[in-house]
Amino acid sequence: MSADPGLTNRITQALAQAPALHGQLGVAVSGGIDSSMLAVLACEWARAHRITLHMFHVHHGLQVDADQWQHRVHDLAHQLRVPCHSVRINIDPKNGKGMEAAAREGRYHALAQLAGKVQVSHMLLGHHQNDQAETVLLRLLSGAGPHGLAAMSPVSIRNHLYLVRPWLDVPRKKLEALADDYAGQTGWYPVADPSNQQDQYTRSALRGRLVPELDDRWPAWRGNVVRHARQSAEAREILQEVALGDFETLAPSGDKTSFSLARWRTLSPARQTHVLRYWLGFHGFPLPSEARLHELIKQLRNLHALGHDRQMRLHHANHIISCEKGRVNLLGVGKIVR
Numbered sequence: 001m002s003a004d005p006g007l008t009n010r011i012t013q014a015l016a017q018a019p020a021l022h023g024q025l026g027v028a029v030s031g032g033i034d035s036s037m038l039a040v041l042a043c044e045w046a047r048a049h050r051i052t053l054h055m056f057h058v059h060h061g062l063q064v065d066a067d068q069w070q071h072r073v074h075d076l077a078h079q080l081r082v083p084c085h086s087v088r089i090n091i092d093p094k095n096g097k098g099m100e101a102a103a104r105e106g107r108y109h110a111l112a113q114l115a116g117k118v119q120v121s122h123m124l125l126g127h128h129q130n131d132q133a134e135t136v137l138l139r140l141l142s143g144a145g146p147h148g149l150a151a152m153s154p155v156s157i158r159n160h161l162y163l164v165r166p167w168l169d170v171p172r173k174k175l176e177a178l179a180d181d182y183a184g185q186t187g188w189y190p191v192a193d194p195s196n197q198q199d200q201y202t203r204s205a206l207r208g209r210l211v212p213e214l215d216d217r218w219p220a221w222r223g224n225v226v227r228h229a230r231q232s233a234e235a236r237e238i239l240q241e242v243a244l245g246d247f248e249t250l251a252p253s254g255d256k257t258s259f260s261l262a263r264w265r266t267l268s269p270a271r272q273t274h275v276l277r278y279w280l281g282f283h284g285f286p287l288p289s290e291a292r293l294h295e296l297i298k299q300l301r302n303l304h305a306l307g308h309d310r311q312m313r314l315h316h317a318n319h320i321i322s323c324e325k326g327r328v329n330l331l332g333v334g335k336i337v338r
Contacts, residue, residue, distance in 0.1 A: 007041055007170065007174070010167060010169075011045045014155065024054060024118070026056055026124065027039045027042045027053065028126070029056065029126075031073045031190060032190050032192070033172070033175050033190045034126035036126075037126070037175050037178045037182065038126040039076060042124055046082075053080075053082045054118055056114050059089070060106070068191070070086055085114045085117070091103050109159060112158065116160075116161075123161055124165075124166065125165045127152055127168060128175060129170055129226050131152070132226050133222040133226055136225045139151065146236055151232070152165055154166070242271070242274070243271075243274050246271055246275045256279070256283070258329040259327065261326050272300075276297065279330070280330075285319070296316075319331060
């Protein structure tokens with residue numbers, strides 16, 4: 001198969017942004033075009049670098065053809081002569097998070113468990129330019145700020161597993177052409193996920209309703225939006241550095257669960273807000289809504305200068321933010337693994 005060398009080179013470039021590999025690499029494969037073609041090229045890359053590649057598949061049981069997808073993935077692994085590990089998970093439709101979010105969370109958790117069993121620390125994911133552009137749009141429509149608009153990172157860590165996305169700037173059309181070429185040479189073809197055409201899913205609705213209009217009026221919109229995501233990621237890094245510097249001036253406790261109210265009050269209003277977001281994010285908590293964050297800031301600003309107000313007890317993510325003896329405290333903090 002004659003693949004664009006740039007696709008393989010992107011694997012090298014993305015992995016260079018993560019800690020060094022230790023002889024093994026994973027690739028998550030749903031059976032669709034994107035992840036399957038990533039598995040094919042990752043196999044070539046791994047052999048060239050003398051790395052053992054493992055394929056991983058999560059069976060959600062959400063589609064009638066899910067069993068067939070699992071078989072197709074194992075067939076591809078057999079064809080590539082690489083080990084394949086799969087697991088079936090159950091998604092609770094009444095979890096309160098929505099089916100898409102619950103399936104995504106369950107998938108990442110299962111991938112981390114499977115990878116841990118074979119001591120794989122790095123997992124390749126097949127997200128591409130179309131996925132990244134859609135993610136930016138969805139987050140913009142949901143009211144996300146600079147952190148959210150950075151969308152997916154080339155390298156991130158979740159549940160102690162490094163997630164590596166080498167193809168965030170690669171158009172899906174290039175992967176479709178690669179899949180056609182591979183199918184013509186080997187007879188193996190990817191599966192088609194019918195949920196991509198089901199309007200009840202938010203991302204599918206975006207693809208079916210908004211994306212065609214954007215394609216018609218602004219053909220280059222995906223590249224522009226993905227470039228915006230990269231710029232937002234750079235801005236996010238700068239903001240994180242500023243927040244860390246500000247937080248260190250607040251006389252934080254060793255475990256960073258408390259800080260000085262008086263010193264927090266010396267910051268500008270914008271930096272007061274930002275350092276609170278940093279503090280909660282550092283402990284792995286979801287960010288509060290804008291209204292709830294403003295309420296927290298209002299209470300902190302109105303407290304007695306020494307912070308003795310014992311009425312200051314605000315609940316967030318099953319924990320309590322309080323203020324006593326001039327220090328803002330996060331009570332009940334345990335180890336949160338993301």
